[in-house]
Amino acid sequence: MQNQRSTRPLALSLTVLGAIARFMPHPPNFAPVGGMSLFAGARLPGWQAWIVPLALMAITDAVLGFSVATPFVYLSFLISVAIGRRLAGSESVLRIGSAAVLCSLQFFLITNFGHWIGTAMYPHTTAGLTACYAAALPFFGMTFAGDLVYTGVLFGLHAWLSRTVYTRERVAAAA
Numbered sequence: 449m450q451n452q453r454s455t456r457p458l459a460l461s462l463t464v465l466g467a468i469a470r471f472m473p474h475p476p477n478f479a480p481v482g483g484m485s486l487f488a489g490a491r492l493p494g495w496q497a498w499i500v501p502l503a504l505m506a507i508t509d510a511v512l513g514f515s516v517a518t519p520f521v522y523l524s525f526l527i528s529v530a531i532g533r534r535l536a537g538s539e540s541v542l543r544i545g546s547a548a549v550l551c552s553l554q555f556f557l558i559t560n561f562g563h564w565i566g567t568a569m570y571p572h573t574t575a576g577l578t579a580c581y582a583a584a585l586p587f588f589g590m591t592f593a594g595d596l597v598y599t600g601v602l603f604g605l606h607a608w609l610s611r612t613v614y615t616r617e618r619v620a621a622a623a
Contacts, residue, residue: 458609459491462602467504477590481505483598485525486551489532491606497533501525520562524555539607548599552592560584
């Protein structure tokens with residue numbers, strides 16, 4: 449595993465690319481931000497892990513629009529960063545994949561709760577909350593798929609580039 453300082457620019461670049469991908473056409477809820485937040489938590493140091501996903505969301509939301517659930521969405525992505533912090537240094541596909549599943553589940557629960565509480569679309573009862581979650585189930589599949597795909601791409605690219613690019617740089621520097 450490479451030194452975290454040497455791979456920081458690579459991790460930051462991949463995080464920014466993940467956010468930029470939010471502007472690309474994609475199926476509903478098949479977005480890079482969940483995987484990007486998990487990746488940022490695992491691979492970016494200190495404050496960058498927390499600020500970068502929030503800043504990128506705020507910038508992209510300024511263009512794409514905010515909603516009543518926006519605070520819940522941001523909270524959920526901060527939780528994904530916290531989950532990612534537990535992956536620092538890990539390259540275990542099982543651990544990373546399990547973390548992506550957990551991130552998808554908590555995103556579904558938190559953001560739909562925010563939608564339920566912030567709108568009059570469903571009654572503010574247990575039955576209304578259940579109806580809100582039931583209505584959101586078709587979107588969960590795409591969120592889940594997007595989180596798995598983008599998590600795999602970001603962690604996979606980081607691992608591959610860390611091994612190839614930084615190994616070549618070290619060999620060239622030693623020569």
